[in-house]
Amino acid sequence: MDTHIVERLAEFINNGELNAEMIHVESEHSAISAAIGSEATGVRTFTATASQGLALMHEILFIVAGMRLPVVMAVANRALSAPINIWNDHQDSISERDTGWIQLYIESAQEALDTIIQAYKIAENHEVLLPVMVCLDGFTLSHVFEPVDIPNEKDVNKFLPKYNPLFKLDPKKPVTMGPIGFPDTYMEFRQETHEAIIRAKEIIKKTNTEFKKSFNRGYGDGVLETYKIEDAEYAVVAMGTICGTARVVVDEMRKEGKKVGLIKIKCFRPFPKEEITNCCKNIKNIAVIDRNISLGNEGALFTEFKSAFYNQENKPIINGFVAGLGGRDVTKEHIKKAFERTGKTNQTEWLS
Amino acid sequence: MDDKIAGITTEEHFASGHRACAGCGAALMARLALKAAGKNTIVVNATGCLEVFSTPYPETAWKIPWIHGAFENAAAIASGVDRALKSLGKRKDVNVLAFGGDGGTFDIGFQALSGAAERGDNFCYICYDNGAYMNTGIQRSGATPKYASTTTSPAGSKIHGKTEFKKPMPFIMAAHGAYVATANIAFPLDFIEKVKKGLAFNGPAYIQVFSTCPTGWKLGGGFTIQIARLAVESNITPLYEIEKGVVKISKKPSKVIPVDEYLKSQGRFKHLNESEIKEIQENVDENWQKLLDLEKNKSKMC
Ligand SMILES: Cc1ncc(C[n+]2csc(CCOP(=O)(O)OP(=O)(O)O)c2C)c(N)n1
Ligand SMILES: [Mg+2]
Numbered sequence: 002m003d004t005h006i007v008e009r010l011a012e013f014i015n016n017g018e019l020n021a022e023m024i025h026v027e028s029e030h031s032a033i034s035a036a037i038g039s040e041a042t043g044v045r046t047f048t049a050t051a052s053q054g055l056a057l058m059h060e061i062l063f064i065v066a067g068m069r070l071p072v073v074m075a076v077a078n079r080a081l082s083a084p085i086n087i088w089n090d091h092q093d094s095i096s097e098r099d100t101g102w103i104q105l106y107i108e109s110a111q112e113a114l115d116t117i118i119q120a121y122k123i124a125e126n127h128e129v130l131l132p133v134m135v136c137l138d139g140f141t142l143s144h145v146f147e148p149v150d151i152p153n154e155k156d157v158n159k160f161l162p163k164y165n166p167l168f169k170l171d172p173k174k175p176v177t178m179g180p181i182g183f184p185d186t187y188m189e190f191r192q193e194t195h196e197a198i199i200r201a202k203e204i205i206k207k208t209n210t211e212f213k214k215s216f217n218r219g220y221g222d223g224v225l226e227t228y229k230i231e232d233a234e235y236a237v238v239a240m241g242t243i244c245g246t247a248r249v250v251v252d253e254m255r256k257e258g259k260k261v262g263l264i265k266i267k268c269f270r271p272f273p274k275e276e277i278t279n280c281c282k283n284i285k286n287i288a289v290i291d292r293n294i295s296l297g298n299e300g301a302l303f304t305e306f307k308s309a310f311y312n313q314e315n316k317p318i319i320n321g322f323v324a325g326l327g328g329r330d331v332t333k334e335h336i337k338k339a340f341e342r343t344g345k346t347n348q349t350e351w352l353s
Numbered sequence: 354m355d356d357k358i359a360g361i362t363t364e365e366h367f368a369s370g371h372r373a374c375a376g377c378g379a380a381l382m383a384r385l386a387l388k389a390a391g392k393n394t395i396v397v398n399a400t401g402c403l404e405v406f407s408t409p410y411p412e413t414a415w416k417i418p419w420i421h422g423a424f425e426n427a428a429a430i431a432s433g434v435d436r437a438l439k440s441l442g443k444r445k446d447v448n449v450l451a452f453g454g455d456g457g458t459f460d461i462g463f464q465a466l467s468g469a470a471e472r473g474d475n476f477c478y479i480c481y482d483n484g485a486y487m488n489t490g491i492q493r494s495g496a497t498p499k500y501a502s503t504t505t506s507p508a509g510s511k512i513h514g515k516t517e518f519k520k521p522m523p524f525i526m527a528a529h530g531a532y533v534a535t536a537n538i539a540f541p542l543d544f545i546e547k548v549k550k551g552l553a554f555n556g557p558a559y560i561q562v563f564s565t566c567p568t569g570w571k572l573g574g575g576f577t578i579q580i581a582r583l584a585v586e587s588n589i590t591p592l593y594e595i596e597k598g599v600v601k602i603s604k605k606p607s608k609v610i611p612v613d614e615y616l617k618s619q620g621r622f623k624h625l626n627e628s629e630i631k632e633i634q635e636n637v638d639e640n641w642q643k644l645l646d647l648e649k650n651k652s653k654m655c
Contacts, residue, residue, distance in 0.1 A: 022436040026429065027468030034426035034465065038397065038433020041420050044440055046433075064422050170418040170434065172393045172447060179421035180408035 005143055006049040006075055029054035033061040033074075040070040041178055043169035045121065048072065051139055052079035055093045059100070065132045066101025066194060068179055071124030072132040073117065074102075077143035078241065078292075080327040088328020089139040091240065091292040095269075095301045097134070101194050103201055104270040106240035107137040110147035112220055118152070119208045122161050126208075129201045130167065131194070136269075140328065141242040152216050160215045202271045224268035225276050229255060233262030235340055236281065238306060239290040240266045243324070243331050247290075250336040261340055266302065274309040281310075287319045288339035290331070290352070294323050299349045318344045324352035360542055362388050371414040372406040376574030378564030378581065379403045379454075381538045382481045386450065386562075389548035390477075392417055394448040395434050399427035399457035402488040402566075403481065425461035427451045428469040431476040448552045449476035455496030456486040458561075459520050470529035470557040477551035477558040480522065483566035491569040495520040498589075499636070500629050501621045503569075508624035518636060523595065526559035527654040533595040534603075537563040539581035543592060543603055550594075563590045571620020583615040588641040598653035602644060612637055 013019035024039075026032045032048050040046040050058060055076055065072050076094045080086040094104060103123065107113045113135065120133040137143055168176050182190055202224060209223025220226055226244075229251050230236060237247050244265040254261045264280060264287075266273070281287065289307075291300020298304065303321030310316045320343045325331040335352040342350055356363040366387035373380040379402055387394065396419040398404045404421045407414040422430045431451040438444045453462050458480035466478060485503045486492040493506040499518045502508035506515040527533045532554040536544040544562060551558030563584055565577040572580060584590045587610045592603040612634045616622040625633075647654070 020440075022440045024432055024436050024474075025472060026432070027464060027471070031426065031429035031432070031465045031468055034422055034429035035433035035436070037422050037426075038420070038430035038435075039437035039440075040433070041430075042395070042434045042437035042441070044437035046437075061423060061426065068422075170395045170420055172395070172418055175416060175418045177408055177413035177415050177419045180410040180413060181405050182410050186410050 006077070010047075029057045030061060033058040033065065033072075036072045036074075037061070037065055037068065037070060040072050041068070041170050043164070043166045043171070045164045046072050047074070049075040049077065051077040051143075052081055052087070052093045055097060056081060059097065062097055062100035062102060062132075064179070067190065069130040069194070069197070070132060071121070071130055073120045073124055074132065074134050075113075075117065076134050076136045077139040078136050079139040086327040087139075089141055089292070090326045090328070091136070092294070092326070094134055094136045095293040098270055098301065101131060101198060102270065103131055103133040103198060103205070103268070105133065105135050105205075105268055106266065107135060107142060108242055108244045108265065110142060110145060111149045111218070113137045113142060114149050114151065115212060115216070115218055115220070118157055118161060119212050122208050123201060123205050125164060125166075126204050127167050129197055129204055131197055131201060136241070138242045156215060160212065198271050202268070202273060205268055220267060221265070222276065224273040225280070226265040226267060227280050228263040228265070230262035230264060230280055230284070232260055232283070234260040234283070234285045235288070235343060236262045236264050236284045236286075237288045237290060237336060237339055238264045238266060238302065240269065240302060241292065243290055243292065243336070246331060246333060247336050250333050250340070253333070254337070254340065259340075269302070272305055272309075277306065277309045278313055281317055284317050286343035287317050288322055288343040289319060290322045290324050290336070290339055292325045292331075294326065303349065320344070320346055321349040322352050323349060329353060361385075361545065364388065364392075366390075366392055366394075366416045367407075368414045368416060372409060373402070374568045374574065376565065376567040376577040377402070377406070378483060378538045378566060378577055379481045380406070381577070382479070382544075382562050382564045383407070383452065385538070385541050385544055386452070386479055386548050387417065389545040390448045390450050390552060393446060394418075394450055396420070397422075397427050397431040397434060397449070397451040399451075399453035399462060400424035400488070401454035401457050402483075403452055403454065405488055424457050426465050427453045427457060427462060428466040428478055431478065432469045432472065432474040435474050435476050444475070450552070451476055451478045453478065453480050454487070455480060455482040455484060456494040459495035459522055466526075466559075467529065470526060470531050470559070473530075473556045475556055477548060477554075477560065479548070480559070480561045481564040482561055483564045483569060485566070485569050487566050487569045496522070499633065500625055502624060503621070513624055513626075513629060514621070523559070523561055524654060527595040527598060529557065530598070530655045531556065532558040534560045535563070535590060535592055536560055537581050537585050537590060537592060538565065539578045540585065540592060540604070547594065569621070571623075572618060576618065580615065580618065583610065586610050587612050587615045588637050589615055591641060591644055593644060593648075595654060598655040599651050600644060600647040600654070602648050
């Protein structure tokens, strides 16, 4: 699924349009490992993967984040085996939520392009220095033909200046990267990484604002985006391309006089708790649609979304729905059903 | 600056004071390899004893840039370093050296190493072979010699240690078209020459260094060099190079000693019976003859 991305990049390189080295690795495990080597040597690095490939990277994802290497990776979101299935859901990247990567979920091809550019600026910020996963729905986005506006190179270079690593492998200034941390130091490393990803939220927002200024395009406040939420009593919450369909459903239901809106979570890590509770002040019922399932519990977004309200006084009623696993279409009817069922159920419902 | 003792520079890039066991072969191996590579070198290190004893944060024994990622990916990280240097236009100024233990090379890191060699990535990979997963408590690896007792191939009353001979990694790497050499910490000049050659080679280089582990082999710390020398003199681990697929033996013992001389002082072999020692001797003789034949015939291995 990531194949289209690397195929186009290979064409750019082989036609002399992109000045870059491409390492034709034998596995995703080696792809992300080679990314560690190149990023640590002071070179901006990109890779792309999906599904089983991302799962194979799992061990190394922690290492990229722990070593504070600002790698950017596109994930064409796809289901995990078994049964083997090559179609879209969010199980692959959701299962990597604790690795320390910033995770941004995408709704359109234009947003994918714009977010990749922003991702480098976020990742490489010396206050952040963390890798970013740009998660785009497999097939629905990775194999779609949609016109996109490609910003010109000069403007992008102005927005995203030359890479300036804080540390790199350089014989002129030797550093030791990736030492062993004993129990007396390990926890501080973890805490610092945690604080960095929390700090990243404001930088993601700032980068979105700057991008808007430079290119006249923005995506909500950078961490979440709302649609017709101001006077809404009902809201649907989702990530990725489901949001496109949900916008249409909101419009249709509004025509019927229903006060409905959409909250699109763009940034899943760091999780934008305050932004969520702030935009839900007047909403009574919320339907969270997950394109993943934490087997034995519920959708991951549902769990996390609810937790944002734990210390709030006026909590909305929040229901969880699982939809679109393994490439099952998420239709307007599914989203309408989620709106209708909120407040009428107390267990996770499957829209299938 | 470049003072030399017995032809070896006195410049040190691997500091003393690290936490290796007394008599650790891997520590000596790293020190010698860095003497060969010099200060304009980036080191990639797989997880294992060497990485652990040399970098207890906030200490480090490495005076040159060094990176560690995981157990099985040193070769892939080295590929990234190699290509990054290339894209920065600095490839000619900097050496890339990777270190992996036998577990990180023969077993779990084999795929990454094979991939890097197939791509022709340009770095020198040194496998320090101490014949087991020492860092985690002496478990059997694909490099453990037959009949050696390890914690996962113990010398029991029914099964006498490891049941297989060692994986022929140098030949496998030669088949990839890499510059290949075997070396031994008891032969520092030979090792240093080979590291220099491996680094100068325009493509992948693989050097397998016999590195004594007194702790894992149940051997006194004072015998590190002595036992390493016996390994060569008994033809257990011959020293040779494979360049462009052609074998060249670096050292032919003037008088070959029986394997028993090598085996008997190590606790890991103390359970061996006569027929097992005989089997090891036959295997060593056979491998040595094969090497002589390969050298004589100049048959290409890739
Ligand atoms: C994927 C993975 N499995 C297991 C380990 C635990 N581990 C760390 S080092 C090591 C053994 C290393 O053996 P070797 O490569 O021979 O190096 P040595 O310790 O002998 O120097 C193991 C099993 C790990 N770090 N990663
Ligand atoms: Mg070992």
